[in-house]
Amino acid sequence: MSVLNSDAEALLRERLQTHELRVTPNRLAVFRALLQSARPLSVPELATHLSDDGLSVPTLYRIMEVFSAIGVTHPVLVDHQSVGYELREPFRSHHDHLVCSACGRVVDLYNCDLTEAMAQLGRDNQCRVNFHQVELHGLCADCAAVKGAEVARG
Amino acid sequence: MSVLNSDAEALLRERLQTHELRVTPNRLAVFRALLQSARPLSVPELATHLSDDGLSVPTLYRIMEVFSAIGVTHPVLVDHQSVGYELREPFRSHHDHLVCSACGRVVDLYNCDLTEAMAQLGRDNQCRVNFHQVELHGLCADCAAVKGAEVARG
DNA sequence: CTGCAGATGCAAGTTTATTTCATGTGCGGC
DNA sequence: GCCGCACATGAAATAAACTTGCATCTGCAG
Structure with missing residues (x-):
């Protein structure tokens, strides 16, 4: 986390007010649900929660429309089929994703140091890069371990 | 393109046959539509086309289920809200995306040399990486040029 | 050419997403 | 504090997207 949870709400308040939007219990509830979730949540999931x-x-x-418009969240493809929402910086620290082709889980990857590589890619294409979002596809740590064992067994 | 369009179909035939799946006019039609499209297509869009x-x-x-299962296509988030399908290598050469925050266009970025950076990111997280998909957010070449001019004018 | 498993279309069903409109409420102003 | 208005919300209806079941058709192996 890049901010304490208690401060995150203050930050949300500020962000909403900057855009002349109201701080409502509903918006806070959605925000808290996203803060507590370890993975992106789709609207149906939020509805259940x-x-x-x-x-x-x-x-x-x-609410998701508003949150995305003011940069609080951004949409992510979940399970190869549905749209989930996830908090952006500074509400949640930057990270990228690995989509496991075996179990389908979306794993958060931190400690990513790709900023320079991304900037270079932008320069190569005459673009200005604000932020990046990387999705790796492969095997998560668990499935990779199982696969490794399988190979070892023969 | 990594293969000639005329060869791409042969490759598809081969891929289907490997998986004991039939080469049907429908599957060819969908494949051609994706080959010709400059951007990912959603099922409703394919239905129209x-x-x-x-x-x-x-x-x-x-068909999209089959294509994704045998690695011909993979799903991509389009317009921040719907799921589109795009050909994978070797049917289409690898590229990443830039989403322009000014005009909203999705620009294909080629000449990306991120493979090593991606592999490292995977290793740091005990994952095995098969392929990556990068989405940059910022300004496309056109909008960046306009913005630059604006700044110059003051 | 023939048979059959795989592929397809149609129709119905289910879930997900959007629109409309009347009601409720955050918050700025008094 | 409390008033009022514009923004926010819920309920219901509507539309769009996605599935399922089943009868028919067809690619392709033999």
Whole structure:
């Protein structure tokens, strides 16, 4: 985490107010759900998680639209088929993803030092790069271990 | 392109036969549509493009499932909201994407030399990397030029 | 050419996403 | 503090996207 959870909400308040948007219980609830989740959440998943709070589905779509517009979240492809949302910096520290082709899980990869490589790629194409998002496809640590054992057994 | 279009179909035939799957007019039609498209296509888009061929929607979903299973295509997030399909190597040469925050276009970036950086990132996380997919966010060449001019004018 | 497993279309069903509109509420101003 | 208005929300209806079941058709091996 790049910020304490208690501070993250203050940051969200600030971000909303900058854009003349209101700080509502619903928006806070969605934000907290995303903060606590280890992986991107889709709208249907959010609907399940937040059913107690009585959040309606249309509201969830609207909130995700707002959050993405003001840079609080960004969408990620989950399970090769559905759209999930994930907090962006500085609400959550930057990381990239590995999609495991064996078990389908999306694993967060930290300690990525690709900023310079990305900037270079941008320069090579006359583009200006603000941020990057990398998705690796392969085997996660668990599945790679199993595969390794299989190979060893023959 | 990493292969001539005329050879690409032969390659597809081979790939299908390896998996004991049939070479059908429908599968060829979808393949050609993806070959000709400069960007990933979603199932609804494919349905529109191929309406003349009388391809039914369930068939399209089934074909995309097959293509993804045998590594002909892979899914990509399009317009921040829907799932599109794109040919993989060797049907189409590897490239990454830049999403322009100004005009919204998705620009293909070739000449990317990130393989080693990606492999390292995988090693750091005990993962095995098969391929990567990078999405840069920023300004495309056109918009960057305009922005540069604006700054120069003051 | 023939048979059969795989592929397809159609129709129905289910889930996911969007729109409309009346009601409720955050928050700026008094 | 409390008032009021514009933004936010929920419920219901609608539309779009995705699945499933089943009967028919067809690629292709023999």
